[in-house]
Amino acid sequence: MKILRNILLYVSALLLPSAAFAQDNNIIDEIIWIVGDDPILKSEVEEQRLASEVNGEQVEGNPRCVIPEQMAIQKLFLHQALIDSIEVKDGDVLHELEYRLNYMIQMAGSKEKLEEYMRKPMTQIRQQTMEQLKRMMVVDEVKRKIAADVKVTPAEVRNYFKNVPQDSLPLIPTRYEVQIITNTPEVSRDEVEHIENELRDYTKRITSGESDFSTLAMMYSEDEGTRRNGGELPYMGKGELVPEFANVAFSLTDPKKVSRIVKTEFGYHIIQLIDRRGDKIRVRHILKKPNISDAAIKACLSRLDSISEDIKSGKITFDDAVVYSDDKDTRNNRGIMGKSVSPNNPRAGMTQWFELRDLPQDVAKVVSTMQPGEISKPFSMTTPKGQKVCAIVKLKSRNEEHYASMTEDFQTLQNILVNKEQTKVIDDWIREKQKTTYISIKPEWRDCDFHYPGWVKK
Numbered sequence: 001m002k003i004l005r006n007i008l009l010y011v012s013a014l015l016l017p018s019a020a021f022a023q024d025n026n027i028i029d030e031i032i033w034i035v036g037d038d039p040i041l042k043s044e045v046e047e048q049r050l051a052s053e054v055n056g057e058q059v060e061g062n063p064r065c066v067i068p069e070q071m072a073i074q075k076l077f078l079h080q081a082l083i084d085s086i087e088v089k090d091g092d093v094l095h096e097l098e099y100r101l102n103y104m105i106q107m108a109g110s111k112e113k114l115e116e117y118m119r120k121p122m123t124q125i126r127q128q129t130m131e132q133l134k135r136m137m138v139v140d141e142v143k144r145k146i147a148a149d150v151k152v153t154p155a156e157v158r159n160y161f162k163n164v165p166q167d168s169l170p171l172i173p174t175r176y177e178v179q180i181i182t183n184t185p186e187v188s189r190d191e192v193e194h195i196e197n198e199l200r201d202y203t204k205r206i207t208s209g210e211s212d213f214s215t216l217a218m219m220y221s222e223d224e225g226t227r228r229n230g231g232e233l234p235y236m237g238k239g240e241l242v243p244e245f246a247n248v249a250f251s252l253t254d255p256k257k258v259s260r261i262v263k264t265e266f267g268y269h270i271i272q273l274i275d276r277r278g279d280k281i282r283v284r285h286i287l288k289k290p291n292i293s294d295a296a297i298k299a300c301l302s303r304l305d306s307i308s309e310d311i312k313s314g315k316i317t318f319d320d321a322v323v324y325s326d327d328k329d330t331r332n333n334r335g336i337m338g339k340s341v342s343p344n345n346p347r348a349g350m351t352q353w354f355e356l357r358d359l360p361q362d363v364a365k366v367v368s369t370m371q372p373g374e375i376s377k378p379f380s381m382t383t384p385k386g387q388k389v390c391a392i393v394k395l396k397s398r399n400e401e402h403y404a405s406m407t408e409d410f411q412t413l414q415n416i417l418v419n420k421e422q423t424k425v426i427d428d429w430i431r432e433k434q435k436t437t438y439i440s441i442k443p444e445w446r447d448c449d450f451h452y453p454g455w456v457k458k
Helices: 018-025 042-054 063-083 090-108 111-118 122-146 154-161 189-207 213-220 243-249 294-312 318-324 361-367 410-436
Strands: 031-035 038-041 175-183 262-264 267-277 280-288 379-382 388-399 439-441
Touching: 031 042, 031 063, 038 042, 038 063, 042 063, 063 122, 063 410, 090 111, 090 122, 090 361, 111 122, 122 410, 154 410, 175 294, 175 318, 175 361, 189 213, 189 267, 189 280, 213 280, 243 262, 243 267, 243 280, 294 318, 294 379, 294 388, 361 379, 361 388
Parallel strands: none
Antiparallel strands: 031 038, 031 439, 175 388, 262 267, 267 280, 379 388
């Protein structure tokens, strides 16, 4: 649901170090706004302004006015979340976190370059990204609840757009429908044995009392998100964890024991129970990821090349060849890639149409040069979950850029009208909330043309 998209700045805007900003710009910190019981600091506003500049983002209007107002709006939503006891599951946040971090790493070029750009270690980037994601997801839940009753009928959609000139209709960007077959490079037996021996050694040191689990996790785990906290995960239900991990974790009963080695799509783990609370458990783990050799990738690409040649020669169709794919998300849908219509609203349904920017970076690079019906050469890629795989893709179809029409793009036009009505409902909610919320703004920060004038009490 794309409601008030500019209320929140992109998540990375909060990841640059405020201390560095304060030092470089000689900011004397002070409280400039108070919304309810929550202060907004001058340093927070300056941090977001500078981060926007670094990210090449345009702040529409005076940053001294726009940024504090955006932060104040977020505080209104978060306050309502406390009243309504609205929370988001840590598992949902962790799922989205992996995609965000891997996207950021891909955009930066490497984990090291991201750390250099952000001026923070990966553990701190991960923790702060998770906290910001959680706030954003809570805000989205509040907005969904506020606008839950907004609906439009097909007749209302037709009536709204029937008098709109064609060149004023929304411009639908070029979209792509893509099929994919992936193959995971084989990890050598020597590499598996090396990792298993490492994990057995950790288990031995823990059970003998030589070391504790948390210390070893901080030293050796390759899960950047939990390593700093001794490998600890938050309380999670069985359905929030990958099945292989969940089955072993939920079988643990003795907090002093260490699990057997567990293989998942992320690597190899050992697990220790911390606590149980109802149908949720809290555990700590150590993750080791196997190194994939160049020879393994070459062999993987060769296997896909053979499949590609069989498809091109007519021995097998792409749809039938999908049976050889390792991609669980697409294998049962003829290899067709899909995504949520609204990333922040899983209930909004799925679509198989992608803009290039929404595809994984490696896939987008290949697809951008293809014609409909064409099958790519094998290539290696990093999945949104951070796994190294080989792939071939078929550009199933391409819908060129065009002005929206009622026949081809009814769903898009309906969504536009729904979003318009939802935005109006939320605008009205914010204006009413301003009336009942304590708001204090320092005099020198009031001279603004705010989007919502009710911040300054008459």
